[in-house]
Amino acid sequence: QVQLEESGGGLVKPGGSLRLSCAASGFTLRDHYMTWIRQAPGKGLEWISHISYTGTSIYYADSVRGRFTISRDNAKNSVYLEMSSLRADDTAVYYCARDFYGSSLDLWGQGALVTVSS
Amino acid sequence: DIPMTQSPSSLSASVGDRVTITCRASQTIGTYLNWYQHKPGKGPNLLIYRASSLQSGVPSRFSGSGSGTDFTLTISSLQPEDFATYYCQQSYSAPFTFGPGTKVDIK
Numbered sequence: 001q002v003q004l005e006e007s008g009g010g011l012v013k014p015g016g017s018l019r020l021s022c023a024a025s026g027f028t029l030r031d032h033y034m035t036w037i038r039q040a041p042g043k044g045l046e047w048i049s050h051i052s053y054t055g056t057s058i059y060y061a062d063s064v065r066g067r068f069t070i071s072r073d074n075a076k077n078s079v080y081l082e083m084s085s086l087r088a089d090d091t092a093v094y095y096c097a098r099d100f101y102g103s104s105l106d107l108w109g110q111g112a113l114v115t116v117s118s
Numbered sequence: 119d120i121p122m123t124q125s126p127s128s129l130s131a132s133v134g135d136r137v138t139i140t141c142r143a144s145q146t147i148g149t150y151l152n153w154y155q156h157k158p159g160k161g162p163n164l165l166i167y168r169a170s171s172l173q174s175g176v177p178s179r180f181s182g183s184g185s186g187t188d189f190t191l192t193i194s195s196l197q198p199e200d201f202a203t204y205y206c207q208q209s210y211s212a213p214f215t216f217g218p219g220t221k222v223d224i225k
Binding site: 004045046047059061062095097102105106109111 | 119162171173207219
């Protein structure tokens with residue numbers, strides 16, 4: 001079955017760190033750019049980062065640049081988001097998604113909730 | 119960054135209605151515009167890519183049009199399963215920003 005599954009979400013204190021994982025199944029991960037998107041409570045979707053096929057090209061939104069790190073391990077069919085210096089406004093559901101034609105996103109996970117609170 | 123706007127922010131409609139949502143980019147983006155449907159508790163679902171191409175498996179009542187800065191998503195006959203929030207997204211240049219969303223609910 002073609003799917004993505006996020007894990008690693010949870011409650012973390014301000015200034016803390018957390019690592020999200022995205023496990024891919026049913027397709028060849030190395031054939032796709034991969035993207036992380038988040039949705040804060042009551043807010044819309046925010047594109048935050050993507051990574052190229054082998055990780056040589058990476059882009060971050062200004063809101064997370066310098067604090068978040070995206071990576072991938074094609075042999076393990078996984079993509080990661082390392083988050084540090086977390087703030088209350090990083091509280092959100094984090095989705096990983098597969099890039100399709102023209103950087104549209106044709107496959108999404110169910111999301112992982114990250115709550116930053118003391 | 120390319121800010122995106124959508125209108126309306128919400129609408130109420132009945133089953134069978136024709137619904138139109140508009141999306142505007144702050145600069146020209148060609149046809150690098152995608153539309154998604156999002157329901158609570160699920161990941162979003164790609165409906166339209168490159169402004170007017172229907173994603174595989176998406177019902178033909180959904181259609182997209184536009185180029186440059188102005189785009190439209192049309193649902194020709196609203197069905198009960200279509201009540202959701204709809205987002206546009208530009209994929210012209212990173213960061214690939216989303217619009218603020220349009221919530222479609224039952225009248």
